[in-house]
Structures are given as structure tokens and as C-alpha cells.
Amino acid sequence: MRPFWLEQALVAESCAPCEPLAGDTRADVCIVGGGYTGLWTAIMLKEQNPELDVLLIEADICGAGASGRNGGCALSWSAKYFTLERLFGVEEAVRLVKESERSIHAIGTFCEQYAVDADYRLDGTLYTATNRAQCGSTDAVIAALERNGINSFSQRPVADVQRMAGSSKHLEGWFSPAAASVQPGKLVRGLRRVALQLGVRIHEHTAMTGLEEGRPAGIQTPNGTIRADRVVLAMNAWMARAFPQFERSVAIVSSDMLITEPRPDLLNEIGLTSGVTVLDSRIFVHYYHNTPDGRIMLGKGGNTFAYGGRMLPVFDQPSPYADLLRHSLSEFFPAFAEVKVEATWNGPSDRSVTGLPFFGQMSASGNVFYGFGYSGSGVGPCHMGGQILASMVQGLDNAWTRSPLINGPLGFFPPEPIRYLGSLMVRNAIRRKERAEDHGRPPRHLDVRLAKFAAAAGKADKG
Numbered sequence: 125m126r127p128f129w130l131e132q133a134l135v136a137e138s139c140a141p142c143e144p145l146a147g148d149t150r151a152d153v154c155i156v157g158g159g160y161t162g163l164w165t166a167i168m169l170k171e172q173n174p175e176l177d178v179l180l181i182e183a184d185i186c187g188a189g190a191s192g193r194n195g196g197c198a199l200s201w202s203a204k205y206f207t208l209e210r211l212f213g214v215e216e217a218v219r220l221v222k223e224s225e226r227s228i229h230a231i232g233t234f235c236e237q238y239a240v241d242a243d244y245r246l247d248g249t250l251y252t253a254t255n256r257a258q259c260g261s262t263d264a265v266i267a268a269l270e271r272n273g274i275n276s277f278s279q280r281p282v283a284d285v286q287r288m289a290g291s292s293k294h295l296e297g298w299f300s301p302a303a304a305s306v307q308p309g310k311l312v313r314g315l316r317r318v319a320l321q322l323g324v325r326i327h328e329h330t331a332m333t334g335l336e337e338g339r340p341a342g343i344q345t346p347n348g349t350i351r352a353d354r355v356v357l358a359m360n361a362w363m364a365r366a367f368p369q370f371e372r373s374v375a376i377v378s379s380d381m382l383i384t385e386p387r388p389d390l391l392n393e394i395g396l397t398s399g400v401t402v403l404d405s406r407i408f409v410h411y412y413h414n415t416p417d418g419r420i421m422l423g424k425g426g427n428t429f430a431y432g433g434r435m436l437p438v439f440d441q442p443s444p445y446a447d448l449l450r451h452s453l454s455e456f457f458p459a460f461a462e463v464k465v466e467a468t469w470n471g472p473s474d475r476s477v478t479g480l481p482f483f484g485q486m487s488a489s490g491n492v493f494y495g496f497g498y499s500g501s502g503v504g505p506c507h508m509g510g511q512i513l514a515s516m517v518q519g520l521d522n523a524w525t526r527s528p529l530i531n532g533p534l535g536f537f538p539p540e541p542i543r544y545l546g547s548l549m550v551r552n553a554i555r556r557k558e559r560a561e562d563h564g565r566p567p568r569h570l571d572v573r574l575a576k577f578a579a580a581a582g583k584a585d586k587g
């Protein structure tokens with residue numbers, strides 16, 4: 125099953141399919157994975173060095189992974205400031221927050237420059253509270269952003285928040301203009317179109333089945349081997365199974381979402397008329413935005429956990445949490461209670477221990493690079509990932525190649541079955557805690573303590 129966004133993007137596009145690789149070939153750079161990370165890297169390499177022969181292979185079609193099915197909330201790393209500061213120090217944390225905001229704008233500029241119609245709307249984001257317990261939970265990070273001169277958020281009167289967000293469920297709200305919403309499938313297919321236009325060779329339905337280190341490296345596929353001087357592994361959640369050294373660096377967890385039929389009349393009625401993205405302050409956050417054709421898309425993170433980082437069949441099926449999503453939809457928007465849900469879907473997010481992606485180099489010969497672990501927050505940050513990987517591939521000395529983000533995973537989950545059982549224990553504790561808070565009851569002490577394991581990674585992750 126193709127998720128709604130990708131299906132809609134495929135119907136709208138006129139690009140011919142990219143044929144699978146048939147036979148052996150050679151390239152300066154081979155990129156494995158046709159999502160935002162792989163495609164941004166390919167595009168940046170070609171923009172910076174048009175002579176480079178860049179070849180990208182994708183196991184399915186470009187956008188079949190998280191990039192064609194996410195919530196389309198392009199957010200900065202502001203909410204991750206404390207994690208960034210703890211891991212990397214103030215200076216780098218400040219730089220990364222600024223860069224993450226720059227990426228949001230850069231995606232818009234890119235769409236304009238290459239006429240990519242990805243429904244990009246720079247209408248900001250609202251971080252809200254939907255119960256009393258959540259109220260005030262954003263204050264500390266905003267104060268830290270303010271202290272460091274990088275705060276783009278301002279608190280809005282509750283009435284304004286409720287009007288902008290189209291729901292009286294919100295009890296407080298911080299607005300930042302440095303955020304956008306996109307149609308994620310159109311964005312990734314637009315990136316593919318531009319990559320082709322710039323001369324990137326793309327083979328879809330071409331999975332890497334083996335990697336032979338060396339100079340050049342050998343990338344095996346079912347119908348041919350690619351010899352490449354440099355390799356970029358941009359396989360996101362698939363990295364954990366493909367390379368045993370990464371098995372414990374991420375936990376694979378679903379985010380689930382629904383989209384309604386178009387009802388612009390009702391959107392007008394409730395006031396949700398801009399492309400603002402709205403996120404509450406749960407650990408497994410609710411997130412939503414409207415679409416230019418008058419739908420509401422609503423998602424919720426942290427539902428299905430995959431044992432041993434496996435890609436479960438359910439990730440390619442309608443959401444098993446459709447009833448829960450439907451319930452949330454009518455709680456946020458009573459006017460939409462009877463509106464038809466056009467589709468539900470879900471997908472795998474690669475949640476790292478820190479909630480941040482990590483990048484690195486993994487071969488003795490120094491020519492195989494990787495980046496993943498976006499933790500449900502990659503729409504904007506993958507643009508930074510592209511800059512990092514393009515810089516690493518070219519051996520540049522710049523702020524990206526000097527960043528501690530390129531030091532590989534900064535933590536590991538326990539081995540199975542502990543990771544799986546632990547994840548379920550924490551998830552269930554979070555559910556009990558948030559249910560209690562929704563009903564104005566104090567949560568159990570143990571649930572609060574367990575929930576802290578997940579909260580440590582940071583706010584606004586959609587996985």
C-alpha cells in the first residue's frame with residue numbers, strides 16, 4: 125500500500141520511472157536510499173561539483189520510506205536545545221539551532237528555484253498544551269533560547285492560539301514563524317526530479333544486497349555491481365538491520381496518521397485556515413496541520429515498536445491505531461467528528477538514544493559515509509544531513525565536518541529482548557501518565573519515572 129501523500133504525488137507527476145540497474149557500472153559516488161537524506165546529498169553534490177558522477181539506488185521507489193509518508197511538519201531544532209547543549213556545548217548548540225532554522229527557509233527557496241510544488245507554506249508552528257500538566261512545559265527551553273539570542277517563539281494569548289489552531293483544546297501556545305508545512309510526498313518526488321535534472325543517475329527497484337569495502341567500494345545489487353570511489357548510506361530505519369554495528373543505535377517505532385476528506389468550509393468555521401503546524405506537549409506528541417485543499421492531517425507518535433529493528437509488514441498498511449486517531453480528531457475538532465477519514469497509514473521512525481541524527485564514516489578505507497537517526501523529526505533536518513554528507517564525501521573542512529554530529533551514534537539501547545520489553549514498558553507508562561493527566565488526575569510516581577526515559581530525548585519528535 126502506498127501512503128496517501130506518496131499516492132497523491134505520484135498521480136500529479138509526469139516523470140518516467142527510473143529503470144532498475146541492469147549490469148555492472150561505475151560511479152564517483154554511489155548513494156543508497158532515495159529519501160530526503162539521499163536526494164539532498166545527491167543534489168548538493170551536483171550543485172557544488174557538477175562534474176561528479178553521482179548514482180543513487182533505491183530499493184523501492186524514491187519516497188517509499190519515511191520521506192513519502194511523514195507528517196510534513198518542517199520544524200527547527202529549537203525544542204532540542206537542551207539536548208544539543210548537553211551533548212555539544214553552547215556554541216555548537218546555538219549554531220545547530222540557527223542552521224536548523226536556515227534549512228526550513230532553504231527548503232522553501234529550493235522549491236521556488238526549481239518549481240517544486242510541495243505545498244510548502246512558511247506559516248510557522250504552535251507548541252501547545254492540551255492539559256494542565258503540559259502547561260509551562262515549554263517555558264524552560266524558551267528561556268534558554270532567549271538567553272542565547274536564538275529564540276523565535278512568542279507566547280500568544282489563549283484565545284489567539286485556539287483560533288489559529290482551530291481547537292479549544294489548547295490551553296496555552298508558543299508560536300514561532302520559523303517552521304513550515306509541506307506535502308512530504310511531493311517534496312521527495314520533487315527532489316528526485318531535480319536530482320535527475322542535475323544529472324544524478326537514479327535506479328529505482330534496485331536494492332543494495334551487499335557492500336564490499338575497498339577503493340573503489342563494491343555495491344552489490346540483484347542485477348549488477350556498482351564500483352564507486354565513495355558511498356553514502358542513506359537508508360534510515362533500514363540501517364539497523366543491514367549493519368549489525370548499528371542494531372542498537374536506534375529503536376524502530378511507528379508514527380501513525382490520518383487525513384480527512386477536503387472540508388474547506390469546516391476549516392473556515394473553526395479558524396484553521398493557515399498552514400501552521402500544531403504540536404501538543406505530550407511525549408508521544410499529537411501533531412497536525414491542514415492542507416491547501418481543505419483537509420486535516422493528524423498524527424501521533426510512539427505506537428508500534430519493532431523487535432530487533434525489523435521492518436514490520438504493518439508499517440506498509442493502514443494504521444492499526446485508526447480508532448485512536450479518529451478519537452483524537454473529534455476531540456480536537458468536534459466539527460470534524462462526522463467527516464470522512466480518507467486514509468490512515470503509518471511508518472517506521474528511527475529513534476536514536478539522543479533524539480538526534482548521527483553521521484559518520486564506517487569503512488577502513490575511509491570512503492563509506494552514513495547518516496540516520498532523525499527520531500521522527502527529519503523533514504527540515506534532512507536538509508542539514510545533505511550538507512553534512514555532501515561535505516564529508518568531498519572531504520571538505522567546514523563547520524559540518526568539524527561538528528560532533530559526525531562522530532557516530534552517541535548512545536546505544538540495551539540488547540533484545542530488553543530493548544523491546546523496556547520500550548513497551550515505557551510506552552505503556554507514558555500512556556497511563558498522559559491518560560491520568562488528561563483527566564486531571566495525578567499520574568503514578570513510577571509511570572512518571574519511566575516516562576522520563578523517553579522524555580530525555582526531547583520534545584516534538586514524531587516517532
Ligand SMILES: Cc1cc2nc3c(=O)[nH]c(=O)nc-3n(C[C@H](O)[C@H](O)[C@H](O)COP(=O)(O)OP(=O)(O)OC[C@H]3O[C@@H](n4cnc5c(N)ncnc54)[C@H](O)[C@@H]3O)c2cc1C
Nearest residue numbers: 157159160161183189190191194195197332360471502503
Ligand atoms: C509516519 C512518520 C511521520 C513522520 N512525521 C514527521 C514530521 O511531521 N516532521 C518531521 O520532521 N519528520 C517526520 N518524520 C521523520 C521523517 O520522515 C524522516 O526523518 C525522514 O523522512 C528521513 O529521511 P531519510 O531519507 O533519511 O529516510 P527514508 O525516507 O526512510 O529513506 C530511506 C530509503 O532507503 C531505502 N532503502 C532501504 N534499504 C535499502 C537498500 N538496501 N538498498 C537501497 N535502498 C534502500 C528505503 O526504501 C527508503 O526509501 C516522520 C516519520 C514517519 C515514519
